Amino acid sequence: MQNRRSGNISDNRSSQQKSVYVAPDVKTWKIDSRFGVADTVAVDTIPLNFQDDNPVDRYSIANSYNGNLASPLQSKIFFDRTQKTDFLFGIPYDAYFRDPSDFYFFNTKTPYTNFGYQTGSSAQQAEDHVNVLFSMNDGKRLNITGLFDYIYARGQYSSQSAKALVASLYGSYTSNHYNASGILAYQKFDNKENGGLTDDRYVTNPTYTGQYTTINMPVNLSGAQSGYENVFFYYNQSYSLGFTKTIHLKNDSVRKEFIPVTTFIHTLNYSLGSKRFHETSVDTSFFANTYLSNTSHSDTASEMSLKNTFAVRLDEKFNRLFHFGLTAFIESNYQRYMMLNDSDRLSYASEYNTTIGGKLSKYEGRIYKYDFEGDMIIEGPRIGDFHLKGNIGGFFRLGKDSVVLRARGRIQSVSPSYFWDHYYSNHFIWNNHFANTFQSYVGGDLSLPKHHLFLGLQMANTKNMLYFNSSALPAQFSGNIQVVAANAELDLHAGPFVLANKGVYQICSNQSILPLPTWSMFHNLYFTTTLFKDLNTQIGTSVSYNSSYYAPDYMPATEQFYLQHQIKLGAYPLINVYANFHLKQIRIFVKYYNLGTMFLPNTNYFSIPHYPLNPMTFKFGFSWNFYS
Incomplete structure (x- = not known):
């Protein structure tokens, strides 16, 4: 059977993944992308909090975005921010993108089939989310799964609609x-960009608000669209040499178990990502610079990556004397970049890097587990880049x-990706020579499952941090920036009543370069019962x-979040009320989102400057499992 580890010692509790609710006879697992090692995922048998099963709420408990589902997003919690791709313009879609x-x-x-649907608001401003998953086995060994996930959020405000499509065929x-594990995936994200409200008082001042509904509040842009598109093919295969061992059971029966000794691994990972920004007309009053066209224009940039990893692993099950596994690998990565040049034509650049590394791991046993991995680029323009990490x-x-108890650490030196240094477009041009970013990180957590308590502490020091300055241009801070974050989760139970609490306290040594809210909290008070014997409520x-x-501002032309120090946002309670129902193979929720807009005196419910959250909205959704 496939080598599989139980539990994830490097799990980040604040970065939530989508739950999988399936029958007990359906096994699920995830893989690490470099070696394809399977990590068993526990089947979700407690269908609570279905109302928060969307990409934004799963990503982090506090996020900066334009208020519309499927729009670019950045977590307000530093250690929840991810980077799933080396392509700079794909990172704002990490909450929706699947690697x-x-x-x-x-x-x-x-x-097994799962069909889910969620919707909200009126027909003209509806936020629809459809997802379908179908999985079947051909015998005990081969599984094929199809996934279709589509979001169409028309937007509460003018010129704000967003679409997200994830379509994939994969199997093992x-x-x-x-x-072997293989994935073929196509992902596409489209956004109409409105540049935010022309005047925040349309939301904050009742005199202004009374004259407008959300859909006709004046916005800065019309006819502008941005997007990100990606197609990737992933294939991991391994061949194990070993022997078969006979195990005698208590009932005098025997069981044969294959014991791997040495495993040879190959991983192919091809990815093509492209960014685009189109204007039917150029608003020169909104954009500080216009280089190529004052009437209409389309910017584009793309990155292709072809990565091959070859590894040899001495397997842990055979190594009973020292109880660890040892992996050595070599990895080649060819990357090709495309963008416009000063003649408004396409130009290309490429690079090739070779990496070597190793991994020491122990996943067998119940008492403790660990893995330590290191790699270094030994050939190519990024020579000397390295990563050392352990859990x-x-x-x-x-x-x-x-x-x-869990502890983790990381030290890395990373060259800036190509588009941090080079970019040419209608509104932004830059050519930089940034230094490597060096970061050291240490974190740990403690949990008491039966007491519903989780405590965590994380610290990072970053030298030469990259960021977008107040002109929305890439910049680098040559000094050191330290971030310390403490997070806690505690569920309080009193009969059928539960108060679930999550909180993050973070301190940053340089708020002018890396502004972060000191406190981020989430509280959920609910009552559970069973009606009519089978209806869990x-x-x-x-x-x-x-x-x-000072929440970051957002630049539509590059889809990046950048610094601003004029407007402070936050201190607004986002209140929701909901009801969840679970009957056999179907889950249903109803929800009122942002209820506070109806009665709170504070109407400053902006996520980022000039981009308010949606006002009170009724939402509904269901998820249905089928077995045939």
Whole structure:
């Protein structure tokens, strides 16, 4: 069978992945993208909080975005920010984008289908989300899964609609000797860009607000569209040499188990990402610079990556004496870049880098697990770049509960990706020679599962941090910036009532370069009961809140968040009320989003400057499982 580890010692509790609710006879797992090692994922049998099952709420408890689902997003919590791609213009879509490590693989005894639908607001401003997943096995070894996930959010405000499409066909093959995982995925994101409201008082001042509905409030741009498109093909395969061991069971029966000794691994990862920005007319009063056209224009840039990884692993199950696995690998990465040049024509550049590295790991056993991995680029323009990281976790008994402890660390030196240094477009041109960014990180957490308590602490020091300055241009801070964050989760139970609490306290040594809210909190008070013997019911209200700070501004032409120090945002409680129902194979929710706009005196519900959150909106959704 496929080598598989149980539990994820490097899991980040604040970065939530989508839950998978399936029958007990359906097994699920995820893989790491470099070696394809499977990580078993526990089946979700508690269908609570279905009302928050959307990409924005799963990504982080506090986010900066334009208020519309499927729009570019950045977490307000520093350690929740991800980078799933080397392509600069794809990072704002990390909350929606799925890389190989985000896919759930299946092994099912019967074909399994999940159909989900969520909607909100009126027909003209509706926010629709459809997702379909179908998985089936051909025998015990081969599984094929299809995924279709589509968001069409028309937007509460003018020229704000957004679309997100994820379509994928993927599968796995598992046997004693040969194992494989493959993914073919197409992902496309489109946004109409309105540049925000021309005057924030349309939201904050009742005199102004009374004259307008959200859809006809004046905005800065019309006829502008941005987007990101990606297609990738991923294939991991491994072949194990070993022997078969006979295990005698207590009932005098025997079981044969294959023990891998040495495994040879190959991973192919091809990705093509492209960015675009189109204007039917150029608003020179909004954009500070216009270089190529004052009437209409289309900017474009793309990055292609072809990566091959070859590895040899001495497997842990055979190594009973020292109880660890050891992996050595070499990796080649060819990248090709495309953008406009000063003649408004396409230009190309490319680079080739070779990386070597190794990994020491222990995933077997229940008491403790660890992995330590390092790599360095030995050939190419990024020669000298390196990553060193490690994770260790374990548990021990404490009375009737168990204490789970985890620690992780990382040291890395990374060259800026190509588009941090070079870009040419209608409104922005830059040519930089930034230095490597050096970062050291250490974090750890403690949890008491039966007491519903989780505590975490993370610290990072970054030298030569890259960011977008107040002119929306790339910049680099040559000094050191330290960030310390403490996070906690505590669920308080009183009979059928539960108060679930999450909080993050973060301190940054340089708020002028890296502004962060000091506090971000989420509270969820709900009541659970079972009606008519089979109808599991959850009724509750939730509130999220972050302290005020200089939230980043947003540049439509590059889809990047950049510094501003004029407007402080935050200190607004986002209140929702909801009801969830679960009956056998179907889950349903109803929800009122941002209820506070109806009665709170503070109407400053902006996520980023000039981009308000949606006002009170009714939402509805369901998820239905089918087995055939």
